[in-house]
Amino acid sequence: MRRLSISAFLFAVLALGCFFVFRSSGNRTVNAESLRPASQRKLAPDFALKDADGRTVHLSDYRGKVVLLDFWATWCGPCRMEIPWFIEMQRDNRDRGFEVLGVSMDDNGWEDVKPFLAEMKVNYRILIGDDRTAEVYGGVESLPTTFLIDREGRIAVVHVGLTSRRDIQDGVEQLLRSDPKVALDRDLVSALSLRPR
Amino acid sequence: MCLPFLFAQGSGHLTVGAIRKVEGRRNAAVVARIPVTVEAGYHVNSNAPLEDYLIPLKLAWTAKGALEGGEPIYPKASTEKYEFAEKPLSVFTGSFEIAASFKVAAGAPAGPGIAAGKLTYQACNTKMCFRPATVDISVPYQVD
Numbered sequence: 001m002r003r004l005s006i007s008a009f010l011f012a013v014l015a016l017g018c019f020f021v022f023r024s025s026g027n028r029t030v031n032a033e034s035l036r037p038a039s040q041r042k043l044a045p046d047f048a049l050k051d052a053d054g055r056t057v058h059l060s061d062y063r064g065k066v067v068l069l070d071f072w073a074t075w076c077g078p079c080r081m082e083i084p085w086f087i088e089m090q091r092d093n094r095d096r097g098f099e100v101l102g103v104s105m106d107d108n109g110w111e112d113v114k115p116f117l118a119e120m121k122v123n124y125r126i127l128i129g130d131d132r133t134a135e136v137y138g139g140v141e142s143l144p145t146t147f148l149i150d151r152e153g154r155i156a157v158v159h160v161g162l163t164s165r166r167d168i169q170d171g172v173e174q175l176l177r178s179d180p181k182v183a184l185d186r187d188l189v190s191a192l193s194l195r196p197r
Numbered sequence: 198m199c200l201p202f203l204f205a206q207g208s209g210h211l212t213v214g215a216i217r218k219v220e221g222r223r224n225a226a227v228v229a230r231i232p233v234t235v236e237a238g239y240h241v242n243s244n245a246p247l248e249d250y251l252i253p254l255k256l257a258w259t260a261k262g263a264l265e266g267g268e269p270i271y272p273k274a275s276t277e278k279y280e281f282a283e284k285p286l287s288v289f290t291g292s293f294e295i296a297a298s299f300k301v302a303a304g305a306p307a308g309p310g311i312a313a314g315k316l317t318y319q320a321c322n323t324k325m326c327f328r329p330a331t332v333d334i335s336v337p338y339q340v341d
Contacts, residue, residue, distance in 0.1 A: 075252045075319060076326040078281040105328060116250075142325040161325035162281055 034157050034171055038178075041154035044069070044147060045136040049103065049127035052114060057127055059101070060153065066093075066175040067149040068100045068168070071129065071140045074116045075106070078162035079144040083120055085165045089172060090124040096176050097151070100124035103133065105143060150175050210239040210320040210327060218337040219264075221301045227264070229312070229336040231256070231295040240288035241318040243274030247287045252319035252329050256295055260313045263305030263340050267312065270296040279323055297336070305340045312336040 044067075046060045059067070070086060072079035083102075090100045102124060106112045109128045117126055134140040137147070146159040148171045157171050214232035221227040235241055242251045256269040272294060274287040299312070314334040320327045 073326070073328075074250050075329075077251075077279065077286075077321065078325055080250075081281045107329070141327055143328070144325065162323075 034167055035148070035174055036156055038150070038152075038154070038156075041150065041152075041156055044149045044153055044155045045133075047133045047136070049129065049133060051125050051127055052110065052117065057101075057125065059149075062099055062101070062149075063153050064151055065097045065099050066151055066172060067147075068098070068172060069147040069149055070100065070102045071105060071134070071137070071143055071145040071147075072102055073105045073143050074112045076143040081162060082144055082146070082165075082168075083122065085168065087121070087123050089169065093172065093176065098172060098176055102126040103129040105129045105134065105140065148172065148175060150178070209330070210236040210322075211241055211316075211318050211330070211332065212236075213316060213332050213334060216334070216336050218339055219299065220339040220341060222341045223301050223305055224303050225301045227299050227301060227338070229267075229297045229299060229338075231297065231316070231334060231336075232292065233289070233295060233316070234292045235290050235320065237291075239320050239322045240277065240286075240290045241320045243287040243289050244269070244271040245274070245287060247276075247284065248282075251286070252317070254289060254319075255317045256297065256314055256334065257317070258297075258312060258314040260311075261299070262310040262312050262338065263302050264299040264310075264312045264336075264338060265302050267297045267299050267314075270298065279321075281323070299338075301338075301340055307340050309337065309339050312338060 044059060046058055048056050048058050051057050059069070068086065068089065070079075070082070072083070074080075086100045086102070089098070102122070104113045104126055106128070113126060113128065129140075137145070142160050144159075144162065146163065146168065148156045148159075148168075150156045156175055159168065212234050214234065216229060216231055219227040219229050241254050244254050246253050254271070258267050261267055272289070274289055276285045277288050277290075278285045295316075312335070314336070316332045316334050317329060318332075319329045
């Protein structure tokens with residue numbers, strides 16, 4: 001009888017503990033099923049592409065951050081539907097070590113892309129893609145194709161085609177919650193190396 | 198991870214069937230009919246999309262040989278509403294024909310020839326779009 005009481009007490013403590021852990025991690029559950037386990041993730045191929053200001057951007061510049069890499073085009077209806085979601089995600093999560101990177105596959109490049117960025121008030125970095133980049137990411141014949149990349153630069157999930165906003169948000173959230181120390185350490189090292197001596 | 202799947206996603210969702218030979222004397226009007234089939238579950242933008250940002254279906258001739266003109270006559274498009282677009286879109290689905298009205302040139306030499314063109318299209322389904330693609334078009338002709 002006494003053993004039963006102790007078991008019940010321990011169970012109650014455990015349940016209470018789980019409740020508080022859940023509460024402290026936010027009020028939404030996260031769908032973990034869509035992400036690959038970290039041990040099975042492959043490194044996202046690096047690239048060097050130009051942004052709207054002519055600066056060369058490498059994917060590896062973003063190591064330590066969670067990256068949503070979106071291959072899209074102005075002529076792609078499903079891509080246009082997702083872009084307002086990405087604008088919000090960028091705004092809401094930028095301070096948590098998250099960046100959206102859009103790779104446009106428009107053949108006419110900035111001529112078509114810049115007016116669109118202005119119209120949509122896109123708040124994240126857009127790059128002009130090329131065949132080589134598409135090839136190393138598997139061809140990317142279908143748009144949108146969205147890669148979620150973890151802080152270690154590994155592909156955690158690929159969404160081919162229009163995906164639910166919830167699925168993408170859940171994936172981002174889970175990656176942001178996993179091992180934030182990596183990003184914090186990098187920021188600290190970066191800050192220390194920039195400090196005048 | 199999904200790379201093999203991505204490779205398998207070709208943009209070949211439109212096929213052009215065999216084009217029958219057109220035949221006529223000099224100065225005669227002839228019509229070429231180009232049979233097109235869009236894969237089930239997919240659509241291509243019509244020749245006159247309702248949104249500026251969409252890429253239209255377009256037939257353009259690159260070498261007409263002994264034929265002149267060739268202005269494409271597209272079928273009537275259908276208007277469909279898709280989840281990803283606020284407004285209905287003007288699209289082609291299933292099988293249809295594009296006609297091209299030619300005139301045999303006055304000075305054309307008698308005999309066979311080929312008029313060549315390119316059909317540009319951009320296909321989507323309800324969830325994704327595919328990069329613009331081009332199909333070579335060859336219209337065999339015979340000048341009598």
